[in-house]
Amino acid sequence: MNCFRRVLLPFYLSGLVVLMLGLFSPKTLAQKSIEIVSKPQVGAFPIVSGSTATNIVVETENAEVVNIAAEALASDIHQISGIKPKVVHELQSTPFLIIAGTLDHSPLIQQLVASKKLDISKIQHKWESFTIATINNPFPKIKQALVIVGSDRRGTAYGLFEISRLAGVSPWQWWADVHPKPRKALYAINGNVTVGEPSVKYRGIFINDEDWGLNAWSKRKMDTDIKDIGPNTYSHVFELLLRLRANMIWPAMHDSTNAFWYYKQNPKVADKYGIVIGSTHCDMMLRSNTFEWGKNYANEYKQKPSEYRYDNNKAQIYQYWEDRIKEAQNYEAIYTIGMRGVRDGSIVGPTTKEGKIQLLDVIFKDQREIFEKYLGGVAKTPQIFCPYKEVLDLYRAGLKVPEEATLIWTDDNFGYIRQLSNPEEQKRSGASGVYYHLSYLGGPHDYLWLTTTSPSLMSYEMTKAYQFGANRLWVLNVGDIKPSEMETQFFLDMAWDVNKWNPENASKYAEYWANSTFGKELAPEIASIKNQYLQLAQNGKPEHLGILQxxxxxxxxxxxxxxxxxxxxxxxxxxxxxxxxxxxxxxxxxxxxxxxxxxxxxxxxxxxxxxxxxxxxxxxxxxxxxxxxxxxxxxxxxxxxxxxxxxxxxxxxxxxxxxxxxxxxxxxxxxxxxxxxxxxxxxxxxxxxxTTPVSASSQTDSLTIFAADFLKKHTINHEQIMTINGLGLGGKSISRYPFTGISFKETSFENAPYVDYEFLLKRGNYEFSVKCLPTHAIHAGRNLLLGVSFNQEKPSFVNFANLKEDKKWSANVLRGFAESTIPFTSTKSQKVKVRLYLMDTGLAISRLDMKLLNK
Structure with a gap:
């Protein structure tokens, strides 16, 4: 459509949201998915019928998390029906039973496999996968069983919570008071389903900047004895993670909070819930430096700590790290390696990049030595290295990170990933992952109050990351958890199955989520509200209105x-x-x-x-x-x-x-x-x-065309030029997809994909501007290059890549777009053809403006 028009403002949504139904993972769609209904059908399995709820069998050989999940399922059923099933630990002679167990840890499951009544071939030797099946006559005197079997302890827990989900229980039933719809009866129909493996191995959250919310709440309502974030709080956090099919925590670590390991029940609770314990980009070897080095070292070691610098205080720091690894060796954990300052600052010691790199080489060697001593070797030790802030500069300057370590790439704190793995880095045995923010304390201004990062932006960035090999670990900075509920769930849903929510359909997630949270009837209107709220925030988060003009x-x-x-x-x-x-x-x-x-x-x-x-x-x-x-x-x-x-x-x-x-x-x-x-x-x-104020308003005396309203497109090599709803100015952007497409040099622009537009111009001098998402080049060797051609003349080239976090970058992330301008003179009134050559992937174009400079 020829859509040249004068636009006063960029803030609107267009398009309809389509209702998304079905199970959590599209990997189940080839099968006939289990449903839970309220009316009996032939062959249906009764979960609740009449005044009876079917008991849940969990044998004692299973991990404790399986029993925890079974008890949670029993409570969920009670919330729905008013009748609570019992969780028992051995087979009972009743017509119907729910049986939950983990492969190799459940004699009952092993008997069903041996008798060929249960097929576990799709989950055997898999990570965190599960099968749910109804089996007729599984054991003598039992008419039918609903069997949940996991490939490992978390797989079984996820399977139990899948029953809750299918019954209409939201993962947010406790954390956001999403009470399930009351129903007098529950029946499972349609047989069996297998789910897993997840797309990303380790998936979790980082509780951060908790001073003003979670900590203040915990000490008043949850852990009143210690007046801090402690085991009572974490038990609810860990159950939420299981309901969201996550498996990892970076615990709270601000000044207001004592270290996670200070309360000895915390790691025990994590182990009970099957949650992997990690630590942030600045807290190495599971230590929490602000508290453990700064506040509590003298209490723990009966002496004051010397300076936290490895070049002249190696013995003290080595012992500090070693003692934590001794304590943690029997827990499932992921270890952050390297070194930064006590808090979120640069490593102390050498003043040059070369000196810092040499010191980090020594640190890596010594940390690996500790792994060899206590954890069975570096190959068996999940470990991460996070090139965050100034550490990225050291990595770019030649720092060699151990092969086994997972490179955790980060966004720029405002949702745009700084860098991803190049072809060589993608060959690393440690692979890569992402640390991403929904909440941030820092310049150019915090956003700690409300959550305003859209699923479309998250999908754009995280899909890009996954396509460049970031499949080992995803962690999300959720601040205080509330009010980031939908956005947290979206991130973890993507981490479970990255293909379900690609950039093209991510804008539909709000309705999918609203349907499962508030019901089908209300979902379209709730999604419309949510999407418009997110779109308005694209051009100005509420926390940033004091800066933006x-x-x-x-x-x-x-x-x-x-x-x-x-x-x-x-x-x-x-x-x-x-x-x-x-x-x-x-x-x-x-x-x-x-x-x-x-x-x-x-x-x-x-x-x-x-x-x-x-x-x-x-x-x-x-x-x-x-x-x-x-x-x-x-x-x-x-x-x-x-x-x-x-x-x-x-x-x-x-x-x-x-x-x-x-x-x-x-x-x-x-x-x-x-x-x-x-x-x-x-x-x-x-x-x-x-920060210098920036303008988020539209240009006056401008003709505007939204990038999605192109007249013609040309693609290459099975690529597409994708229109992404809910992203950028006007609520739509275009981008090359997949992100792994090749980059073109200026000399070969004619081979690049392009899109065509047409402006009807009067005679005069103009400033042509292209507005894009403020993304970063994918990795060294790539840019964000765009070729701009007027009336089929040789194009001019602009590069949207911005390596420095300077005032220009600050302005871009606050207003939600980057902009480049090119002068153009129209010698007469005419239709002007504009062709944009998309030379690189990762460039999301939102809007084109042609501003008349002289009248």
């Missing part, structure tokens, strides 16, 4: 768009069943209204200041509106922390993490009318507000 048209649009979303929320809330009202508030109402009211507060304040002298009555009106918005944010947060489930979430969320200025009462045009009770929080740290 919008023109008046953009401000007005955003206020109207958010107000419309808030009205939709209020209208839809009336149709939400009573048992899901709290969940709706937590998952939908609070983030949408919080973001909308933040826009009201910031923009009305700016307007009130602008017109305070010229139009005082209107300035007074604006001041009252922004004050009311501020009060509503406070009231919503108060409701969250005091009213839900009798105060269950006391202090789990705050509207002002770190008390930064953007969260408080802004300067207003007419301060004398304000209620004296309205006060701004104390400004904790303003250094991140010094």
């Amino acid at each position: 919008f023109d008046d048209e953009a401000k007005q649009y955003r206020i109207q768009a958010y107000n419309q979303l808030m009205k939709q929320v209020d209208k839809l809330k009336k149709r939400v069943p009573s048992y899901l009202q709290d969940a709706f508030f937590e998952l939908i109402e609070y983030p949408v209204k919080g973001a909308g009211l933040m826009n009201d507060k910031i923009f009305y304040a700016e307007w009130s200041r602008q017109i305070a002298l010229s139009n005082k009555p209107l300035a007074i009106e604006y001041t009252r509106k922004l004050a009311e918005a501020f009060k509503q944010i406070q009231a919503l947060t108060h409701h969250y922390t005091t009213a839900i489930e009798g105060g269950k979430w006391d202090h789990v969320i705050t509207y002002a993490p770190r008390n930064l200025a953007v969260y408080g009462m802004p300067q207003v045009g007419v301060p004398e009318i304000l209620d004296s009770t309205i006060k701004a929080p104390k400004v904790y740290d303003r250094r991140y507000l010094d």
